[in-house]
Amino acid sequence: MSTARAFAAARAEGRAALVGYLPAGFPDVEGAVEAIGVMVEHGCDVIEIGLPYSDPVMDGPTIQAAAQQALEAGARTTDVFRTVEKIAGLGVPTVVMTYWNPVERYGVERFAADLASAGGAGLITPDLTPDSGEAWIAAADAHDLDKVFLVAPSSTEARLAYTTDACRGFVYATAVMGVTGARATSSDLAEPLVTRTRSVTDLPVGVGLGVSDGAQAAEVASYADGVIVGSAFVRALLDAPDRRTGLDRLATLTADLAAGVRRG
Amino acid sequence: MSTTVPTPTPVRSNGPDEAGRFGDFGGRFMPEALMAALDELTAAWQDAMSDATFTDEFHRMLREYAGVPSRLYDATKLSEVAGARILLKREDLNHTGAHKIRNVLGQALLTKRMGKTRVIAETGAGQHGVATATAAAYLGLDCTVYMGEVDTQRQALNVARMQLLGAEVIPVTSGARTLKDAINEAIRDWVSSVEHTAYCFGTAAGPHPFPAMVRDFCRSIGDEAREQTLELTGALPDAVLACVGGGSNAIGIFTAFLDDEGVDLLGLEPGGDGVDTPRHAATIHAGQVGVLHGARTYVLQDEDGQTVESHSISAGLDYPGVGPQHAHLADIGRATYRPVTDTEAMDAMALLSRTEGIIPAIESAHAIAGALQLAAERPGSTLLVNLSGRGDKDMGTAIEWFGLGQTTPEGTPEQADQEQIAEGAK
Numbered sequence: 001m002s003t004a005r006a007f008a009a010a011r012a013e014g015r016a017a018l019v020g021y022l023p024a025g026f027p028d029v030e031g032a033v034e035a036i037g038v039m040v041e042h043g044c045d046v047i048e049i050g051l052p053y054s055d056p057v058m059d060g061p062t063i064q065a066a067a068q069q070a071l072e073a074g075a076r077t078t079d080v081f082r083t084v085e086k087i088a089g090l091g092v093p094t095v096v097m098t099y100w101n102p103v104e105r106y107g108v109e110r111f112a113a114d115l116a117s118a119g120g121a122g123l124i125t126p127d128l129t130p131d132s133g134e135a136w137i138a139a140a141d142a143h144d145l146d147k148v149f150l151v152a153p154s155s156t157e158a159r160l161a162y163t164t165d166a167c168r169g170f171v172y173a174t175a176v177m178g179v180t181g182a183r184a185t186s187s188d189l190a191e192p193l194v195t196r197t198r199s200v201t202d203l204p205v206g207v208g209l210g211v212s213d214g215a216q217a218a219e220v221a222s223y224a225d226g227v228i229v230g231s232a233f234v235r236a237l238l239d240a241p242d243r244r245t246g247l248d249r250l251a252t253l254t255a256d257l258a259a260g261v262r263r264g
Numbered sequence: 265m266s267t268t269v270p271t272p273t274p275v276r277s278n279g280p281d282e283a284g285r286f287g288d289f290g291g292r293f294m295p296e297a298l299m300a301a302l303d304e305l306t307a308a309w310q311d312a313m314s315d316a317t318f319t320d321e322f323h324r325m326l327r328e329y330a331g332v333p334s335r336l337y338d339a340t341k342l343s344e345v346a347g348a349r350i351l352l353k354r355e356d357l358n359h360t361g362a363h364k365i366r367n368v369l370g371q372a373l374l375t376k377r378m379g380k381t382r383v384i385a386e387t388g389a390g391q392h393g394v395a396t397a398t399a400a401a402y403l404g405l406d407c408t409v410y411m412g413e414v415d416t417q418r419q420a421l422n423v424a425r426m427q428l429l430g431a432e433v434i435p436v437t438s439g440a441r442t443l444k445d446a447i448n449e450a451i452r453d454w455v456s457s458v459e460h461t462a463y464c465f466g467t468a469a470g471p472h473p474f475p476a477m478v479r480d481f482c483r484s485i486g487d488e489a490r491e492q493t494l495e496l497t498g499a500l501p502d503a504v505l506a507c508v509g510g511g512s513n514a515i516g517i518f519t520a521f522l523d524d525e526g527v528d529l530l531g532l533e534p535g536g537d538g539v540d541t542p543r544h545a546a547t548i549h550a551g552q553v554g555v556l557h558g559a560r561t562y563v564l565q566d567e568d569g570q571t572v573e574s575h576s577i578s579a580g581l582d583y584p585g586v587g588p589q590h591a592h593l594a595d596i597g598r599a600t601y602r603p604v605t606d607t608e609a610m611d612a613m614a615l616l617s618r619t620e621g622i623i624p625a626i627e628s629a630h631a632i633a634g635a636l637q638l639a640a641e642r643p644g645s646t647l648l649v650n651l652s653g654r655g656d657k658d659m660g661t662a663i664e665w666f667g668l669g670q671t672t673p674e675g676t677p678e679q680a681d682q683e684q685i686a687e688g689a690k
Contacts, residue, residue, distance in 0.1 A: 053570065054439065054570040054571040055439070055444060055445075055448055055557070056448075057295070057451045057452060058295050058297075058452075058455075060452075061438070064438055064439075068438075068439070071570065076568055077569075100293055100555050101554045101555045101563070101569040102568055103569075105552075105565060105567070105568060106568070126295055127294060127295055127555075127558075128293060129292075129299060131283070131299075132291055132292060132293050150295065150296045150297075151296060152295070152296045152300075153297075154297055154298075154299070154301065154458065155299070155300065159296070163296065174295075174296070174297055176456075
């Protein structure tokens with residue numbers, strides 16, 4: 001089930017899609033499944049499941065802390081597939097966001113096959129660009145999976161064209177020159193990047209920008225096809241005194257964001 | 265001895281290719297956000313290396329400021345103990361006490377040439393941090409150094425040095441709080457600051473162009489040593505030895521000898537408590553091929569591809585990856601890599617101190633230990649060893665390891681300590 005479907009459905013409603021991220025295995029495997037279930041129920045159109053990794057250079061302290069917690073609780077690559085299976089089973093397009101080494105270690109072809117058979121839609125690869133992505137591109141094409149590569153404000157026109165050309169599903173615009181993390185204000189780099197990206201591709205463009213509330217989601221939704229939220233969801237769970245409270249806060253936050261993308 | 269530094273020229277025959285690959289290793293596995301910066305850096309480095317204005321200035325700085333060429337020392341007393349002729353390339357005599365000054369002066373000069381005003385660096389032992397802070401002070405650049413919190417404690421003196429040199433030292437509290445985490449943090453900084461900041465990478469690892477660029481800035485070690493060995497002995501050495509963490513001093517001395525088929529190249533990896541235990545950092549010996557910090561190389565990792573925490577008594581070698589050119593040289597059999605345990609390294613540190621009056625860095629002591637082993641296997645051979653740094657920074661570790669620093673009321677060192685060290689020096 002390609003993510004393109006969710007973006008098309010949102011577009012038909014005249015709004016942006018809400019893309020929600022949570023690492024697998026955080027706070028533990030079942031807890032993550034339950035939490036993502038809440039996110040789906042309250043309005044996430046696409047789910048990104050993070051594969052917890054020991055050296056997440058593109059993530060800020062919030063997501064790194066969650067990934068670390070997942071690893072310490074014993075999260076494994078196979079748990080990611082189990083999580084994908086359960087979430088995709090809810091009928092929502094589900095992609096995995098992963099650093100490259102765990103995929104290479106698992107075996108690129110085997111990873112693609114297992115992701116496809118779990119019902120996963122594809123991969124987002126923060127430290128793999130198409131230049132080094134030959135094996136992944138071949139495996140993704142063989143298994144009918146989305147290839148979501150990232151574009152950045154520093155990407156040249158040539159690289160924007162080259163990168164989006166290799167994408168399927170949607171394009172992930174990292175609209176801040178920096179790491180993941182909720183921010184108080186939006187970046188003025190985001191809108192021009194979306195405009196530049198749209199000039200070279202017809203694929204939907206999702207923006208990851210540290211959005212943490214409905215108002216920010218509405219602002220990003222006014223110019224992007226998708227609003228990608230990660231740290232704010234993780235933060236809701238990390239800061240909660242207990243699991244029940246965490247899930248309640250997650251529900252409230254998702255509903256607020258879902259309303260936001262409908263105002264944009 | 266010649267007083268001019270041989271001019272380094274990029275070693276195209278030894279790679280990398282256009283994509284930064286050494287055979288199956290290397291390349292560039294990095295966030296798109298840094299691709300433009302890496303392209304810019306590659307172009308600037310290639311342009312600089314073919315511009316005499318840059319290379320002349322680089323060599324002037326090495327000569328007048330860093331004090332190179334460093335001496336080649338015929339270690340006769342150590343040789344007598346070892347049973348082979350051991351020649352020491354005295355990088356410990358360079359300004360800041362290690363080979364790293366060559367690399368940082370090159371990268372800092374390139375930073376100025378690119379019109380950037382700030383450098384960031386990661387550091388393990390603190391040597392690269394001190395060297396970067398030194399080069400930044402010398403060339404008038406702002407400097408921020410990331411250092412694992414664990415290392416800031418084991419190397420407090422180097423933290424103070426960096427601060428005195430005007431650098432900001434940021435302790436890294438994420439992950440294992442060691443070198444790899446400092447690299448992660450520095451990469452994060454660079455993504456946000458790339459417009460005015462250069463990342464002064466401390467070893468011949470990471471994404472293209474760093475492995476080749478750092479090699480080019482360090483290769484004068486080998487160019488000098490080759491010439492000095494020929495001058496001293498009339499022949500090339502039988503083997504060249506260097507410790508390998510990330511591998512900058514090793515690739516710096518190996519490069520000049522890559523085409524000399526009769527010269528064996530031996531890299532000594534940190535074997536920690538032993539490669540049969542989980543506590544070591546012998547990446548080539550015990551790692552699997554993977555991607556870490558932007559390059560495909562050997563990585564200490566578990567079956568899920570998670571980086572495994574490495575261990576070495578030497579903070580500067582405590583790294584779970586290795587430079588991709590070393591991975592390639594191991595792969596094609598041009599160089600061999602062996603583990604040396606903490607104990608063997610510390611014994612070698614004591615032996616060199618006692619026999620020659622030279623206290624080596626614990627990193628470099630790994631190479632001395634390797635030379636002692638090789639001497640036993642090949643008596644009478646000539647071994648060129650890269651003494652990559654001096655041991656002042658490691659006195660805290662030595663005090664703890666050997667139980668030094670205790671004096672009797674009469675003020676004479678404890679007999680037991682003396683015996684312990686003498687035992688280690690055998």
